[in-house]
Amino acid sequence: MNYCDLTGKKAIVTGAAQGLSLGMAEGLMEAGAEVCLLDVNPKVKEVAMEMVKKGFKCHGVIINVIDEKEREEGFNNAIEILGTLDILVNGAGVQRRHKCEDFPMDDWNFVMNVNLNAVFALCQLAGRHYLEKNKKGKIINIASMLSFFGGYTVPAYAASKGAVSQLTKALCNEWAEKGINVNALAPGYMDTEMNVALTDPSNPRNKTITERIPANRWGTKDDMKGPCVFLASDASNYLNGVIIPVDGGYLVK
Secondary structure, three states, rough: OOOOOOOOOOEEEEEOOOOOOOOHHHHHHOOOOOEEEEEEEEEEOOHHHHHOOOOOOEEEEEOOOOOOHHHHHHHHHHHHOOOOOEEEOOOOOOOOOOOOOHHOOHHHHHHHHHHHHHHHHHHHHHHHHHHOOOOOEEEEEEOOOOHHHOOOOOOHHHHHHOOOHHHHHHHHHHHHHOOOOEEEEEEOOOOOOOHHHHHOOOOOHHHHHHOOOOOOOOEEHHHHHHHHHHOOOHHHHHOOOEEEEOOOOOOHH
């Protein structure tokens, strides 16, 4: 039996027009799942078409996850397209950088709305779907190294990702016995659009961070594929409420 085979499974991945979310969505499709990509970026439609050309079952839905009406309509539209739902990956996330004493409340609220409030709301929608259909389901949240550390100039991001970690545990406590697995992946330092300030070789922190990673490199979206497929599959049926670092060993050094 191939425990990581997702053939016939239906998945929603948010924030999937690019970056780590797109990598995870592609990993799910490579394992056999049909995936609906949700993103505020209109490019998501084009990305979905590119996946279809590769032979995958993929759809794109434009949705602003922090707009309550649009979020619920987009989620329901995705389920209508897919027919049902087995896997939700809450990949949408944003970052804003300012010194703590100068951090604007508008940026604070924006980060918290995308990274935490929308995540909880989508978990609720998926949880209700699973419970109403009396079926098992997987929810995969995206935590961060800043679920463990405070970071620099990113208080809102750190607060939101710390909260995502705790939210994952809280949902597990209520839904695990119902057959709903709620877990989170905590990406380490990833070479993505969000981290361009840190991946710049002229930034002193780039060298400091890289030297602490035992794998001696920053992660890529492909590094998220296997862990995501694992949490979406039957291989992880007895895992619940865990936060799995995908960090090249950064946390243990």
